[in-house]
Amino acid sequence: MRLLSSPSPSPLPFDNRNNNVTDPTSKPTVILPVLPPIADGVSDFATIWFVFGILLLSLFAFAFIFHLRIRSRQLPHLQNFNSLWAVRLLLVLFAALWAVNEVIRLPFIRQKYLYPFLPLNQQAEICKVHVVLSLGFFEPGFLITLLFLVNESIKTQNPFRTWGVALVCLACSPILLLQSFFVFFSPLEAQLPTFMHATSYLSTDHLGNKSVLCTYPLFSCVVFGVFSIAYSLAFLLSCWRVVAFVINKKIRVRLNMLATSFMILLPVQILCLGLSPLWQPAEPIHGYVVLAMDLAVAWCVVIGEVILVIRPIADALAAGGAFCPWSPGCRPGKT
Numbered sequence: 001m002r003l004l005s006s007p008s009p010s011p012l013p014f015d016n017r018n019n020n021v022t023d024p025t026s027k028p029t030v031i032l033p034v035l036p037p038i039a040d041g042v043s044d045f046a047t048i049w050f051v052f053g054i055l056l057l058s059l060f061a062f063a064f065i066f067h068l069r070i071r072s073r074q075l076p077h078l079q080n081f082n083s084l085w086a087v088r089l090l091l092v093l094f095a096a097l098w099a100v101n102e103v104i105r106l107p108f109i110r111q112k113y114l115y116p117f118l119p120l121n122q123q124a125e126i127c128k129v130h131v132v133l134s135l136g137f138f139e140p141g142f143l144i145t146l147l148f149l150v151n152e153s154i155k156t157q158n159p160f161r162t163w164g165v166a167l168v169c170l171a172c173s174p175i176l177l178l179q180s181f182f183v184f185f186s187p188l189e190a191q192l193p194t195f196m197h198a199t200s201y202l203s204t205d206h207l208g209n210k211s212v213l214c215t216y217p218l219f220s221c222v223v224f225g226v227f228s229i230a231y232s233l234a235f236l237l238s239c240w241r242v243v244a245f246v247i248n249k250k251i252r253v254r255l256n257m258l259a260t261s262f263m264i265l266l267p268v269q270i271l272c273l274g275l276s277p278l279w280q281p282a283e284p285i286h287g288y289v290v291l292a293m294d295l296a297v298a299w300c301v302v303i304g305e306v307i308l309v310i311r312p313i314a315d316a317l318a319a320g321g322a323f324c325p326w327s328p329g330c331r332p333g334k335t
Contacts, residue, residue, distance in 0.1 A: 098138035104215035127214035136179030213281035
């Protein structure tokens with residue numbers, strides 16, 4: 001059963017300035033080879049399934065954090081490890097919000113729950129909000145929070161660190177402002193090709209039905225790419241410092257797995273982001289590229305939550321707080 005109407009071979013780009021259909025010959029999309037679709041809606045359902053998995057894992061991590069929070073009030077030796085509970089909670093929250101935000105752009109969800117209630121121009125605005133939140137706040141927030149946890153894990157002091165939440169949000173503000181500027185104000189929009197600034201396209205199927213499809217503008221991809229390069233350098237430095245600090249082999253393995261995953265998958269995401277504007281959203285290869293990007297981010301989310309939230313808390317609870325890996329108060333010889 002076909003879930004979505006087949007789009008015409010040349011969907012028309014949506015003009016965000018006047019909410020009209022633009023002439024496709026005025027700003028042509030780059031023509032690249034098109035792969036045949038496997039099945040209609042496959043990428044949508046794959047995205048829904050891994051989003052569901054991330055939400056389940058995040059719920060599990062939430063339960064671990066609050067369980068440790070309760071146990072630390074009963075067992076004083078766990079209070080030191082529990083000092084970063086608010087930052088760990090923020091990490092899981094960013095991951096869950098990113099996953100939910102990814103559902104908004106899916107054609108299947110938009111057709112079923114948005115198209116009957118919102119006009120085309122409002123649907124296009126939702127695409128703008130999706131891009132800003134995804135590449136400007138939720139994913140950068142997750143990455144910055146993860147970096148904060150890695151850096152704090154080797155500190156020996158034990159202050160109350162809920163200020164870390166404000167610090168992470170403040171660190172996210174530059175990229176959030178840049179993404180908002182390029183998405184909502186689009187400098188030199190009239191002089192540039194559509195794929196450089198467009199966050200949505202208007203597609204018309206063979207029956208004449210119009211639908212708005214979300215995409216990532218090249219401007220936003222460049223901004224996130226620059227952020228990712230700077231982040232990767234800082235992340236590698238932090239991981240090197242932690243590896244030099246700890247002597248426990250299990251924690252070294254976890255660190256190496258964390259660093260390897262991020263150093264491989266962040267470039268994969270940047271590559272997919274850079275390629276995605278070259279095809280219109282109705283083309284099957286665009287769906288494949290975005291799905292590959294989402295899978296790369298999803299694996300980073302899973303490995304980050306498991307290594308920095310679930311496993312450390314499980315180890316601390318199992319050891320009764322006597323040995324607390326990834327805790328600021330642990331001595332190097334006991335990590």
